[in-house]
Amino acid sequence: DQQVKQNSPSLSVQEGRISILNCDYTNSMFDYFLWYKKYPAEGPTFLISISSIKDKNEDGRFTVFLNKSAKHLSLHIVPSQPGDSAVYFCAASASPYDDMRFGAGTRLTVKP
Amino acid sequence: GAGVSQSPSNKVTEKGKDVELRCDPISGHTALYWYRQSLGQGLEFLIYFQGNSAPDKSGLPSDRFSAERTGGSVSTLTIQRTQQEDSAVYLCASSLGGRVIQYFGAGTRLSVL
Numbered sequence: 001d002q003q004v005k006q007n008s009p010s011l012s013v014q015e016g017r018i019s020i021l022n023c024d025y026t027n028s029m030f031d032y033f034l035w036y037k038k039y040p041a042e043g044p045t046f047l048i049s050i051s052s053i054k055d056k057n058e059d060g061r062f063t064v065f066l067n068k069s070a071k072h073l074s075l076h077i078v079p080s081q082p083g084d085s086a087v088y089f090c091a092a093s094a095s096p097y098d099d100m101r102f103g104a105g106t107r108l109t110v111k112p
Numbered sequence: 113g114a115g116v117s118q119s120p121s122n123k124v125t126e127k128g129k130d131v132e133l134r135c136d137p138i139s140g141h142t143a144l145y146w147y148r149q150s151l152g153q154g155l156e157f158l159i160y161f162q163g164n165s166a167p168d169k170s171g172l173p174s175d176r177f178s179a180e181r182t183g184g185s186v187s188t189l190t191i192q193r194t195q196q197e198d199s200a201v202y203l204c205a206s207s208l209g210g211r212v213i214q215y216f217g218a219g220t221r222l223s224v225l
Binding site: 002007032034036041042043044045046049089091093096097099100101102103104105 | 116134147152153154155156157160162168169170203205209210211212213214215216217218219
C-alpha cells in the first residue's frame with residue numbers, strides 16, 4: 001500500500017533554473033512531512049520538513065509547500081545547482097512516534 | 113564516529129543461507145528503524161524500535177525476517193534462508209525519541225546469488 005507517492009522517477013533541469021519535485025499522499029492522518037536527499041552509496045540525509053500547521057517552510061534555496069486539502073506537497077529548489085543532483089525522497093508520518101512512510105524517490109539531475 | 117554505522121557495507125550470500133546485518137545508532141537515540149530499498153524502489157519500512165516498547169514489526173515481509181535491539185543500542189537484522197528477492201540495500205536510521213528527523217547509515221548492500 002503506497003501511502004506516499006512520487007510519480008516522477010526523474011527530473012532534469014538546467015543550472016540556475018527552478019527544480020520542482022512533487023509528492024502526493026493518501027493518509028489524512030499524516031501531520032509531518034519531510035524531504036530527504038540521497039547521494040549514491042550514502043544514506044539519505046534530512047533536507048527540510050513541514051508540519052501540517054504550516055503551508056510553507058523555507059530554508060535557503062529550498063522551500064517546501066504543503067496543500068493538505070489536496071494531500072500534496074512539493075519541494076522547490078531555486079536556483080538549482082549541479083551539486084543538487086541526487087535522489088530526493090518525500091516522507092510522511094502521523095506523529096513523531098509513528099513510523100515514517102517514504103515515496104519511491106525522484107532522481108534530480110541539474111545540468112551545468 | 114558520530115553517525116549511524118552499518119556493517120557490513122556489502123554482503124554476498126548464497127540462496128538459502130542466513131545473514132545478519134548490524135546497525136550502531138547514534139548514541140542517545142532511542143528510536144531505531146530498518147528500511148529496505150530494492151532496485152528502482154523507494155524505502156520500504158521494515159521494523160521500528162522505540163525505547164523499551166514492543167517493536168513495530170508491521171513492515172517485515174515474512175517470518176524469515178527478524179530484528180533485535182540489545183540494550184537499547186545496537187540492532188541486528190537477521191534474514192533466514194535468504195532468497196534472491198531479498199537482494200536490496202538495507203538501511204538503518206535512528207532518531208531522538210519524539211523527534212521526526214531520522215539519521216541514516218550508509219546501508220548494507222545484500223546480494224543473494
